[in-house]
Amino acid sequence: MRRFIRPGLRVRVTAAFALGALAISATVAVASFQITRSTLVAGRERAALRAAYFDANVVNAGLTGDDPDVQQVLRALDTGSSRHAIIYRDGRAYSRTADAGYTEALPAELRALVASGQPAVQRVHTDGGPAMAIGIPLPDGSHFFMIDSMNETDRTMRVMSLVLALVAAATTAAGAGLGAYASRRVLRPMHRVADAARDIAGGDLSARLDPATEPDLERLTTSFNRMVEQLSARLERDRRFAADVSHELRSPLQTLAAAGSVLARRRDQLDPRTAQAASLVADEVERFQTLVTDLLELARSDQPADRVLVDIADLVRQVVVRKGFDPAIVGIEPGAPASWPVDRRRFEQIVANLLDNAVRHGGGPVAVRLGAADGTGWLEVDDEGPGVPPADRESIFDRFVRGRAANARADSDGTGLGLALVAQHAAAHGGHALVTDRPGGGARFRLELSLTAEHRA
Secondary structure (H helix, E strand, O other): OOOOOOOOHHHHHHHHHHHHHHHHHHHHHHHHHHHHHHHHHHHHHHHHHHHHHHHHHHHHHHOOOOOOOHHHHHHOOOOOOOEEEEEEEOOEEEEOOOOOOHHHHOOHHHHHHHHOOOOEEEEEEEOOEEEEEEEEEOOOOOEEEEEEEOHHHHHHHHHHHHHHHHHHHHHHHHHHHHHHHHHHHHHHHHHHHHHHHHHHHOOOOOOOOOOOOOHHHHHHHHHHHHHHHHHHHHHHHHHHHHHHHHHHHHHHHHHHHHHHHHHHHOHHHOOHHHHHHHHHHHHHHHHHHHHHHHHHHHHOOOOOOOOEEEEHHHHHHHHHHHOOOOHHHEEEOOOOOOEEEEOHHHHHHHHHHHHHHHHHHHOOEEEEEEEEEOOEEEEEEEEOOOOOOHHHOOHHHOOOOOOHHHHHOOOOOOOOOHHHHHHHHHHHOOOEEEEEEOOOOOEEEEEEEEOOOOOOO
C-alpha cells in the first residue's frame, strides 16, 4: 500500500491562504455575477417590454379597417436587427422578413397564454442565440409577438464572468503569495533552530540561539539553549568517563600484551594445550587493545572535524596500500575534484574501517570508488560477500552491533565499533553512511559528505 506523504507546514499554510482567498473571491464573484445578471436582465426585460408595447400600439393602429395590409404594418415597425415581429391573424402567421425559425421558437405555452387574452414573457432560444419572447393580445383578436435578441446581454455576461474568474484567480495567487511570505516569516526561527540542531549533530556543541532575535519565541530559544547546555555537559561527562576508563585500561593491557608476547615466543616449549591457551590469550589481548583504541576514538568523535584540503585519491590509495591491497582498485569518477576538505585522520580511519569490514565480513574489497556531484562527495567500497539484509542496514552502524551474517558464522572477530566510527566521522563531515546491494552480489558501503563546508588550512 502506498504511504501517504503529509505536506510540510509551509505548503499547508500557503494552501490555506490560497484556499481562503479562493473561497472569498469565488463567493464575491458569484454574488457579483448574480446581482449584475439580475440587474442587467431585469433592465433588458423592461426595455424590451416598453418597445414591444409601443410596437403593439403601432400594429393595432395599422390593423384598423376592413382589409389591412399586415405586411405593410410590419414594415412600418422600427425593429432594427435585434428584434423580430410576428403577427398571428385569422390563424395565419405574418413576419416582416423571411422566417428563420422564429415562429417555431415561440413556445406553445406562451401562445396559449396570449390566445387566452393575457400578455406573457418567456425566455427562448433561437437559431441566432438566446432571446426574449413577448406576446401581447390585440383588441381585434390578433396576437402580436416580439422576439428580442439577448445576444448583447449574453455577451456582456460572458465577459463579466471571464473578468470575475480572472480576478478570482489573481486573488487566489495573491493569497498563495501572501501565505508563502507569511509562512517563510513564521518558519524563519524554526530554520535557525534546525541549523543549530544540525551544527550540534555535526559536533559543534557551541551552537546557541539568540533569544533577542525573536522575542515571541524567547521561551523556545531559552529551553533549546538549556537543553544544548545539558546535552553538552552530559556528552562531556560520558566522553571523559570513556576516555578515563580506556586510559586506565591501557596500562594493564600493555602488561598483558608483554606477558602474551613472552608466552608466544616460548610456545614451542609448552605442551599443546598450554600453547593453545597462550595463543588465545594473545589474540584476545590484541582484540581488547583494539577495542580500547576504538573507545578512545569514539570518546573524542563528538569534536568538530578539523577539515583541510587533501588530495583525496592519493590519501585513499595510501590507506589501501597500508592495508595490503592493490592500489589499482581505487578509482575516481570523471569531474570529481581532486582535493576535498576533510579531517585527514578521521577520513583515513573511515577508509581503513570499511576495508577491514570488507575483509572480515565480505571476502575482501573488490573496488573503491570516489566521486562528487552537486557539492556532495561520495566514497564507495564494494565487497563480494553475502551482503547485508535490508532489516540490518540501519542498525549495522550502531555501536556494538554486528550483522546477522557474522553472528550466523559465529565470527567473534571485530569489536562492533568499526562501522559506528564510520557513521560518527561521516556525521562530523556533515554527511552520512549507508549500505546497499552491489550489482552482481555483495555489499556496497557508501559514505556521503559535504564538500562545501568551510575548512581550515
